Amino acid sequence: MDPKKPKDRPFYELPEKVKPSSKIINEARCSLRSVVTKRPFTPRDDKRTLFPVSTSRNPESRPPSAFSLNSRHFDGPDSRPVSGTRLSPLDYCSTEVADVRVRTEIKTPRPPSAGDLESQHLPPKPPSDPNKPLSRKGSRPKLFPSSSVDVPGPLDGASPTRGRSGSFTDVSDAAPRRTGSGSRDRPSILPVEERGVGDGRETPVRTSSSMAVSSPPGSAGSKEGTRKSNSAGKSGRAGSAGKREIEDSAEEVFYNSFVAPILEEFASMGKKKDNGRIFELAEELYNVLNKGNKLKKHYKQRSSILKAIFKLLDVDEPRVLLKLARLILAFKVSGNNLLNVCKLIFKVSRNEKNDPEFLDGNVLDLMLNTIRFSDHVASCEGLVYCVGAVKFLTGNATILKKLATKECIEILTKLMQNIQKTNRDNGKVNEQFGHILVQLAAALRNLADCSSGRERFINSGTTESLAQLMDEYPSDSDLMLYISRTFSKITLHTDCCRVLASQHGCYKAILNLLNSQLQNEDLVVRLSFVLGNLTAKNDDARVRLFEEKNSLDTLLTVLKFYHNKHKQGKTKNESAVNSPPDNKQNDSDVSKLDDVMIKTVRVIANLSINETVGPQIASNRKCVLLLLNILDTRDISDSEELILNTVATINNLSFYSVKTSVIMSQQMELAELLLKLMLPDNMEAMLEASRVFGNLTQHKNVRDFLTKNKIDEMMISLLDCGCREVVYNACGVLVNFMSDESKRPLLKKEGGVKKLIDVLHDFGREDWDLSSTVCKVLCNYSTKITSSNACFGEQEAQDLSELLLEFLDKDTALADSDADSLDCLCETWEDKFVPVGTQLLKRIEKYQSKFEPLEAPG
The missing domain is CATH 1.25.40 (Serine Threonine Protein Phosphatase 5, Tetratricopeptide repeat)
Incomplete structure (x- = not known):
């Protein structure tokens, strides 16, 4: 042999004095790869409920999903208009002077007391003699005494008229008419307060041509006597008083001409309510008030209108209730009335057959505005039901798209952020806010499916806020489940993964949840799936997760817990030979356990791709032996995906030929376990096993073993x-x-x-x-x-x-x-x-x- 001729060597071997590198080794074997698995299955809820069927919430501390609701639950005093005028104190007068005033035709109204406001619902029927004191037994005192001053009408013949369609001429800027003009020029419609609207009674009206029509509360006519008796020495305020008189007169004409007739028809129905007609009138009333710009808190007739609407809420027709609720929401009620109208909408939304009714009109906008502008502290329970209704409606594909375009994601995110800010300011977490957040997270889970959902989640900071909630409400298993479901959807996309992966606190929060909620299969499987998504393509996420304290130990704890639980379940299943129904249930339970393990093994496989993390996992004896035990105790025919994911994980770990590698020390045991996967009827299993053999066959003892078993021929x-x-x-x-x-x-x-x-x-x-x-x-x-x-x-x-x-x-x-x-x-x-x-x-x-x-x- 020529001593100068270089010695023949296998292609993959390097020349002497050249150190091996991972790049050269990689050319001789298959590359590392992330493991892919399907998203955990989420069954559609059979019923629309406020909280999940499996909720751990205390029934006594949570808002109920079912409740009784009728007209008696709504409050009159709560619906009174917000007054921007501070009332002046009454001047002291003697008994004699007071007695004279009682006998005069023009009576000065007194400010209502707190008791009046609490007890007042509708004014009682007035006596036929206006000078006779009210003495009907059991009747409530009138909130505002009526005035006998003529009701002014619009000038220049611009008297508005209301047709059946509800159209009208705007009279908000009309000038007052000359008083004392004859009855032909006066509006023929009495105000609601003088008719007894709501109790179905008609009030007798004096027919004398000299009689004046009584004015509704707060109208110009009711204040005329007061202005005349106090006019001396007050000329400095004449200008502003005149302007108010014009405004009040126009408002009075508007109310008498357009609103009162509708309320009168409402009241005339009595107990036998015509649902169809109520539906039409509610729509007409809304259009009238909306065009007249009266749907606001400071409208003086707001209280009367709301009380008339409240009396109709005993009907059972959902579409009628929704029309009435629309009016109540539009008036921006608060307190008990806000709570009850939200309950009303929630009640209608519970039945998916009613979903099309929410597409009629602007009720969705009003619901979102309620969520946007309501105080989450004062209206906490009301928001639970309002957001809960939105949650139900997001289950409808058509409504889902509409809500997304109406910035529902942004509105819900802002509410979530406001709650988080309140918690931070108070230095503690308010558990009652958790009831709102559960509905909110469930709605966001559905909204994540819409085409623009991903972009909106990123732009509005939804992902970051949800990640923070995991750290703030870890004991709320319902909330954590909905957040995990949302993340399991959005992390299928690289851009959302990048945003969530950048939240350093999310890794610690998820690991803590895996430890504290270990037995909650639905939660654990989704959290593991999310971690698998984060580490599939992002190398920084692999390092950050692995560097969290006890991260690998936590994953192995989950894996071992469900592996042992599977063994116990399989033993019970095998012993119950004569119970076919139980066997079927056990098979389902075993499948769930496998799903948790599949997702957990995938996280370990993805972590091992990193060249720093991989060798450490390969050197972890507890990890490697647990993976080998799974291969040894499971059958490919029963747990195919779990076996394939486990082999893929072992393949990644076998890439690292470090001295401390447990894979290398257990290579013969591993090779023997992989032999049972080399079956021609399962090409995918054979493919995964051959990848591992591509790494193990670098060692002669493994090659010899496989040759004896004819793997080289295969x-x-x-x-x-x-x-x-x-x-x-x-x-x-x-x-x-x-x-x-x-x-x-x-x-x-x-x-x-x-x-x-x-x-x-x-x-x-x-x-x-x-x-x-x-x-x-x-x-x-x-x-x-x-x-x-x-x-x-x-x-x-x-x-x-x-x-x-x-x-x-x-x-x-x-x-x-x-x-x-x-x-x-x-x-x-x-x-x-x-x-x-x-x-x-x-x-x-x-x-x-x-x-x-x-x-x-x-």
Whole structure:
């Protein structure tokens, strides 16, 4: 032997004095990869309930899902208009003077007391004699005494009229008419307070031509006597008083002409309410008030209108109730009335058959405005029901899209952020806010499905706020479940993963939840799925998660807990031979346990991709032995996805050939466990196992063991498979087998050389990485070559030489490449294929000869 000639060596071995690197090792085996799994299944709720059926909330401390609600639950005093005028104190007067005032035709109204306001609902029927004191037994005192001053009307004949459609002429700026003008010029409609609206009674009206129509509370007429008696010495306020008189007169005319007739018809229905007519009148009333800009807190007739509406809330027709609720919401009620109207809307929304009614009109806008502007502290319970109704409605695909366009995500996020701010300001978490947040998170879970949901989540800071809630309300399992469901949806997308992964506190919060809620399968499986999504493509997320205290121990605790629980369940299932229904239930339970394990194993697989984290996990004895135990105790036919994910995790860990690697110390046990996966009827299992063999077969003891079990023959037969992944992994294993001189003859004997050339021909131009691996197999196979024809076969050597010449010519090799992928293909061709292809071609040409050497005599 020529001492200067370099010693033949397998292709993957480096020259002496050259340190091995992960890059060189990677060329000899399959690359690491993240594990993919499906999102946990979330069944559709059979019923719409305020809280989940499995809620752990105390029934006594949570708002009820079912309740009775009727007109008696709404308050009159709560619905009174907000007055912007401060009342002046009454002047002291003697008994004699007071007695004179009682006998006068013009009576001065007194300010209502607190008792009056509490007890007042509707004014009682007035006596036929206006000078006779009210003495009806059991009747309530009038809130405002009526005035006998004539009601002014609009000037220039601009008297508004109301048709059946509810259209009208705006009279808000009309001037007052001259008083004392005859009854023909006065509006013929009495105000609601003088008619007894709500109790169905008609009030007798004096027919004398000199009689004046009584004015509604707060009208210009009711204040006329007071203004006349106090006019002396108050000329400085005449201008403002005149302006108010004009405004009050216009408001009075508007009320008498358009609002009162509708309320009168409401009241005339009595106990037998016509749902169809109420529906029409409610729509008409809303349009009238909206066009007149009266749907506001400071409208003086607001109280009367609301009380009339409240009396109609005993009807059962959902669409009618929703129309009435729309009016109540539009008046921006508060307190008990806000709570009850939210309950009313919640009650209607519980039945999905009523969903189309929410698309009629602007009730969705009013609901969102209620959420946007209500005080979450003062109106906490009301918001629970209002947001709960939104949660139900987001289950309807049509309404879901509408709510998204109406900035529902942004509004809910702002409410969530306001609650978080209040908690921070108070220095503690308010558990009652958790009831709102559960509804809110459930609605966001549905809104995440709409087309613009992802972008809105990112732009409005929804993802960050939800992540903070995990740290603020960890004991609220309902809230945590809905947040995990939301995250399991949005983290399927890279941009949302990036936002959540940047929240450093989310890793600690999730790990704490996994520890504290270990037995909550629904929560644990989703949290593990979210961690798997975060670590699938983001290397920073892998490092941050692994560096959290006890992160790997927590994942292993979850994995071991559910692995042991599965063993116990399987034992019970096997013992219950004579109970088919129970067996079916047990099978379902086992499937849930497997799902948790699948997601947890995936997190470990994704973590091990990082070159710093991977070796540490591979050196963790507890982790490796637990994975091997799963392979040993599970059957591929029953737990296929779990087995495949476990093998993929082991493949990633087997990449790191560090001295402390437990995978390497357990390689023979592992190889034996993987043999049961090499079954022709499950190509995916065979593919995963062959990836691991691509790493393990670097060691001679493993190669010998696999040869005894004919795995090398199986790899050669897989070269005929049309699946690129299977062929690639078979070639990877054969690269290592061909490093053993004793195992090379099998390749030619089984027709492996011709099969490799066919693979090169079929996949060459499309996959230069695979072509490079084929050449590596042939290079290792031909290490001891003395004749190309003898080594490969005459025809095979010629075909291989021609094919390599063609592929090593850049113009020819890349001629059919797509323009978009040309740069990438060219880089792979130059870096991976050209070096090994050139080496193989030179070897073939060097030993090409028509003569074959004689074998040494035996």
